Amino acid sequence: AQSVAQPEDQVNVAEGNPLTVKCTYSVSGNPYLFWYVQYPNRGLQFLLKYITGDNLVKGSYGFEAEFNKSQTSFHLKKPSALVSDSALYFCAVRDWGNSGYSTLTFGKGTMLLVSP
Amino acid sequence: NAGVTQTPKFQVLKTGQSMTLQCAQDMNHEYMSWYRQDPGMGLRLIHYSVGAGITDQGEVPNGYNVSRSTTEDFPLRLLSAAPSQTSVYFCASSTESRGGYGYTFGSGTRLTVV
Numbered sequence: 001a002q003s004v005a006q007p008e009d010q011v012n013v014a015e016g017n018p019l020t021v022k023c024t025y026s027v028s029g030n031p032y033l034f035w036y037v038q039y040p041n042r043g044l045q046f047l048l049k050y051i052t053g054d055n056l057v058k059g060s061y062g063f064e065a066e067f068n069k070s071q072t073s074f075h076l077k078k079p080s081a082l083v084s085d086s087a088l089y090f091c092a093v094r095d096w097g098n099s100g101y102s103t104l105t106f107g108k109g110t111m112l113l114v115s116p
Numbered sequence: 117n118a119g120v121t122q123t124p125k126f127q128v129l130k131t132g133q134s135m136t137l138q139c140a141q142d143m144n145h146e147y148m149s150w151y152r153q154d155p156g157m158g159l160r161l162i163h164y165s166v167g168a169g170i171t172d173q174g175e176v177p178n179g180y181n182v183s184r185s186t187t188e189d190f191p192l193r194l195l196s197a198a199p200s201q202t203s204v205y206f207c208a209s210s211t212e213s214r215g216g217y218g219y220t221f222g223s224g225t226r227l228t229v230v
Contacts, residue, residue, distance in 0.1 A: 009156075036219075043120075043206055043221030044159075090158060097164065099172045103149070104208075104219060108158040 002027040002095040004074075006107040013081045014115050021076040021110050023091030032094035033074040034104065035065055039087045047089075050074060061085070081114045088112075118142050122207050122222035129197040129229045137192040137225050139207030145220070147210040148190040152176065152203040153224075159206065165190055197229045 003026045013019045025031050032051050036044040048059025055067045065076045076089060088109045095105040123138045141148065149164035151174075161174030165184040179201060181193040190209075194201060204226050208219040 036221075041223075043223045044208075044219070045221070046218045049218065097172045097174065101164070101166045101172060103161055103164055103174060105161070105175075106151075106159040108156060 002031070002093045002105055004033070004091045004093045004105065004107040006089075006091055006110045008110050009108075010111045010113065012113050012115065015083050016080050019078050019081040019085070019112065019114070021089050021091075021112060023074045023076065023107060025072050025074060025091075025093050027093060031074075033065075033067065034092040034094075035059065035063070035074075035076050036090045036092060036106075037061075037087050038090065038109075044090060047076070081112075083114045083116055086112055086114045120207055120209050120220050120222035122205075122225050124225060125223070126226050127228070129194070129227065131197060131199060131229060133197050135194050135197065137194075137205055137207075137227070139190045139192065139222060140188050141190075141207075141209040141220070142188065143209060143211075143220065144187060145209035145211050146187070148184070149174070149208050149219075150180070150182065150190070150192045151206045151208065152201075153206060154203050162192065162205075194227075199229045201227065202229045203227060 005024050034049045035047040038044045050057045050067045058064045090109045091107040092104050095103045097103045120141045146167050150162040151159040160176045163182040165171045207222040210219045
């Protein structure tokens with residue numbers, strides 16, 4: 001089975017500073033990777049995806065992610081953090097169910113706290 | 117443009133009771149799935165469906181049942197609730213059954229089993 005790991009339970013950053021939320025993956029074949037964000041008491045929202053092509057993927061709300069095949073990483077980044085970016089962030093990877101259909105496997109999540 | 121609608125938003129059950137969590141989407145998505153979210157464990161897949169009449173088990177299917185009679189609806193049934201099923205449940209839908217692209221999530225159902 002495919003998997004992703006988010007090594008940090010929480011990331012703290014000051015507003016205006018760059019932020020990075022880490023994700024590493026373990027897959028067989030080419031990875032399809034995703035980032036989602038969850039604000040308090042809300043469902044998850046899609047931020048961005050990597051399927052193929054450029055290693056730097058741009059997404060919603062000024063976020064981007066860098067795919068690094070040699071390091072099997074897909075870190076989420078933003079040049080200048082906002083207090084409103086404070087949320088729970090999930091990395092995810094395309095996986096395969098028993099019947100051969102694709103599913104999405106999530107990491108455990110990283111809480112991002114941006115201080116004023 | 118409702119997206120994915122889950123009902124109820126909150127529910128308290130007694131051990132042994134059964135109930136159905138409702139999920140409906142109005143985007144004509146072929147793919148729907150149910151996840152549970154527990155602290156420190158992320159989201160875990162319970163069941164999913166790639167179209168009407170087609171369902172499959174995910175990572176944690178025990179104690180749950182699903183069916184998909186229409187494209188729009190994908191209810192999740194708890195057969196005999198247990199405290200271990202206390203969780204937040206999310207339904208998601210997507211247009212891509214083979215790519216897992218861009219899931220749209222509902223706002224969740226917070227279930228407590230006492």
